[in-house]
Amino acid sequence: MVPLIDLSRRWQAHGDEVEKAVARVLDSGTILLGPELEAFETEFAAYCGYDRAVGVASGTEAIRLALVAAGVGPGDEVVVPALTAVPTAAAVCAVGAVPVPADVDPETAGLDPASAASVVSERTKAIVPVHLYGRPVDIDPFLDLGPPVIEDAAQAHGAVSPAASFAVAYSFYPTKNLGGVGDGGAVVTADTGVAAYVRRLRVHGMVPERAYVHDEIATNSRMSEIEAAALRICLGHLDAGNARRREIARRFREAAPHLTFQADHPRHVYHLCVVRVPGRDAFRDGLSVRTGVHYPLSLVDQPAYRHLRRIECPVARAWAAECVTLPCFPEMTDEEIDTVCEAIA
Ligand SMILES: Cc1ncc(COP(=O)(O)O)c(C=O)c1O
Structure with a gap:
């Protein structure tokens, strides 16, 4: 039987490179928030055509943190496509907001701008189009609706052109086109302030350069050095x-x-x-x-x-x-x- 996917073949092809990278990380003694993550963020941002990428714990976390950075919170509404992986909506619920499903296009399966417009109200604080199955959605019609647009690109590494959206959220779940050796995600943005804020949010809201001083209530959403090192190799392929x-x-x-x-x-x-x-x-x-x-x-x-x-x-x-x-x-x-x-x- 032809399998739907066989991840063991990916690691058979690139396993030697990854094993060397894992050894390099372990030898360095830096397991989290080190040079591999910094290098991956720089390389992935450049690949996406943006200045900034922030590595986080998962794709769901990337959407959640982008929503927090956009100021979305309890009671707000966020428009999402009715056809998507459930995490698109779960991330909205995780910030206490309400996902409002709108219909998709019959041919592209992407969020239908007219349907999205029909559910936008004064309570709508963000719109999250999904580049479903790896097919890019045209973002411009959603920008015209007003609220910030956060692109869910969990399935679309390499498909998404830079647009004037608030941020783009990626997942590096192992089966993804760019998949890691565990969970991982990234928030990609043109806005240096948004990137800096997400960077702070992923470490309990800790003030940069002031260890153990926190000016935000947040939580842990870090990506490991081993994950970042493996992703750097996979990015090359x-x-x-x-x-x-x-x-x-x-x-x-x-x-x-x-x-x-x-x-x-x-x-x-x-x-x-x-x-x-x-x-x-x-x-x-x-x-x-x-x-x-x-x-x-x-x-x-x-x-x-x-x-x-x-x-x-x-x-x-x-x-x-x-x-x-x-x-x-x-x-x-x-x-x-x-x-x-x-x-x-
Ligand atoms: C469209 C979409 N959004 C969000 C996610 C969430 O990503 P993760 O599993 O890394 O949290 C996924 C992957 O499962 C996805 O396919």
Whole structure:
């Protein structure tokens, strides 16, 4: 069976480099907040086309800390797409705010600006579009709505062009296009003040250069030196991996022109290669390759979030009912790609 993803192959390919980096960190004696993190932040910011990146404990934390930095707090509302990984909304709840789901576009699966506009009110303090499955969303229409825009780019390393948003939040969960050896995330921003604030928030609100003096109530959201060292190595392989993912998706489209793929985009990085199939379960059962479902429920149907529904979000619900994720990862062999092509043809 062709697997949906096989992370062991990533570490078989880059394991030697990572092992050396881990040894370097352990030998240095600096396990947290050291030179590896600083170097990774500089390199990742440059890769994203920004001046500043702040490494944090996870992608969920990156969204949460960006929301705090934007001044979002208890009782505020934040517009999120109804089709996303649940952490987009969980991060909003973590600051005491209310996620308000809006519908997505039928072809791109990205947040629909008109639907987002329909739920914006004077209580809306941020909008969080998601670059879902690795396909970049056009941010400009959301900027026009007024509240600060925080981009959820957890699935879109290499896809996102710099925009006038408040911040961009990344996850380095191991399965991501840029995945680490544990949890990790980053807040990327053009605003040096926002970057400095998030840097403070990730260490209990401690004042820089004044050890154990705290001017904010915050918590711990640090990224380890080992994670940062591994990410620096993987960053060097990211563009090649993304190019391979694009090539795999191109081959699938060519083999199965009858399938409805998520709309393509020149910067799509295919974190997930997703098709829509009515009668999804029978389709999956009949395939000789493993597939996934991202996601089986829209936010407005998730048991923990459905009470937040303001509008129906029929498009997100249709995506959730029909989406099928095909195997698409850089280390797939040519034979495995052929097998998937034959299976879906
Ligand atoms: C769209 C999206 N947002 C946020 C997250 C949260 O990232 P993490 O798992 O690193 O907290 C994820 C990953 O799970 C995600 O896919």
